[in-house]
Amino acid sequence: MKTPVTSVDVARLAQVSQSAVSRTFTPGASVAEATRAKVLAAARKLGYRPNAHARSLITGRSRIIGLVLSYFENLFISVAMEQLARRLQRDGYHILMFVADLHNADELIGEVLQYNVDGIVLADATLSSTLAGLCADSDIPVVLFNRVMSSSIDSTVSSVRSDNVEGGRLVAAHFVGQGKRRIAYIAGQEESSTNLERERGFREELARHGQRIFARAVGNYNQSEARHATHELFGLSGERPDAVFVASDHMAFSVMDVLRHELGLRVPEEVCVVGYDDVPQAQWQSYQLSTVRQSVPDMVEAAVGLLHGYLRDADQPQPAKDVVVPVELILRASSPA
Template sequence: MNKSRVTSMQVAHKAGVSQSAVSRVFTPGGSVSDKTREKVMRAAESLGYSPNVLARAMTTGRSQIIGLVVAYLDNQFYPEAIERLAVALQEQGYHALVFMATPTIGDTDDVMRQLLDYQVDGIVLASVSMSSSLASKCEDHGIPVVLFNRDQDDARMSAVTTDNIEGGRAIARHFAEKGAQRVGYVAGFEGASTQIDREKGFLQGLEEAGLSLAMREVGGFEYPLARTAALEFCAGRDRPDAVFVCNDHMAFAFVDAVRHKIGMRIPEDLLVAGFDDVPIAAWPAYDLTSYRQPINRMVAQTVDVLLAQIDNADIPARKLRLEGELIVRGSTGGPSQRQG
């Protein structure tokens, strides 16, 4: 037989306090004496009571829930980012509700409509974008939206990214310093701001160094497509001598294909650089040169911007670009990271 849910009224009766006192105990920041809090918690524990977060949201207007929408979890950057975002929000008294989406705006909008049913206090979009009409709906409901590792041309949404343009430019400069002459680029998903800005910076850097892009393939941020791109690059005689792959996840696929299917040596025959600097980049199997995203600062800024807008709806949206760092390793002839 199913047990009925314990109510706050029952807890109040057992603790000898008012129902409003029970509500204040389970509301973050609620004003209540230590004595009352102790009585309520003791009664709640003995009855097996847990507060109904969504019901509380109906009365307080706050659910203490932040919606996190993410795609590309096979990209090693995002599981780490989502974990850190969830922990940072929890430290501020909020809970993360994670929804999965694909990079296409239509699919993201469907997920977002579901998310709004949970009466979230704010939304973080990681690696995805949303339509203008849905952005208007969030604005009408007073729900702030922050884009994480993405940006789009909408002044209503805050965004926190690495300076992807400068990251691409730094990799181009590094290739030039290494004497590269025939340079290739493996693009990510063409509609992503990260892809657009990284390629823009890379082309600028090549031009500044007196070089031009010799080859280009699209990997779409997917391992199989990036592997195919590697085979296309190296199929003929006019092979590149340096390739920038738009993120580390694709760079691992590129390196695997070049080494094991084509038999080229890295870095002796080909320089390869990625972007993100996920932990696997430092593993001896890849020893990958990569532009490091400042993930801790990105998470901290995202949480600060979001919570500030939750507390004060009049705060304008902010677009933050944080400086990263080029980490040079063996894949471009830098210091080897070999262990042992």
């Protein structure tokens, strides 16, 4: 059996110290460019591959971030998690992905912790205060992405989300400004923090103008359920809504398809539609969806910043932080200015 090449062999060939070899293959470590070049050349010649597991035993850091998702249908989360993974990889971290039951990660957290992860990001999922405490006791930072803890008394989990309340207000103000009087809302997951905040801002702004939601249905952030919700709101006889705020873009696409192709209604002439997220498909010519833009780059940077802060100052207690990123209403053909 061929004897494995070690960092000592590389150091000897490159005529540098073993610590220089270690720094060369440690993301973020300081090493002179000339030294790095000699080490990499020697490693290529010898066929050396650094042992990440062995390095983690020495440093106490795995450089692995556990990413927990609840489902993949959400177009916004797919875009955001790709950018988050690429951003973490640039910093020398690796992603280990887990799929939780719908919106509840409790059953998976114990399994995630077995992999000696340096941190956990929960995207469109949440966990109980008990499990959050377990992560805190294990010195594992947890960041909720596009969510906030339902319990206001918990102080161990940080979160990054857009200003959902303001987003709801912007949509309501837009519809009122258009002179709409029969304004409907298609909700996402009823008890999710994103839906609760978006609907709260929407209702508050309508109330400020002496209006209230004309009709409401629930789509549960699911395209099929959004289709049924649309039929529920628009399929009955009598007055129909003249505008509808849909709590996510991927539901809004289903809503527009039903309105135009199943109910024969014209968008925006007979009913205006506004979504939430501004996923890339919102710009497609077949939809041209007006929507509330969540800034994915800003949310990703905030999440990475929180993780880095916790890992950099791991020996010092770090209070949980709630980062709220500003939003912007983007008007397109489905509900023009």
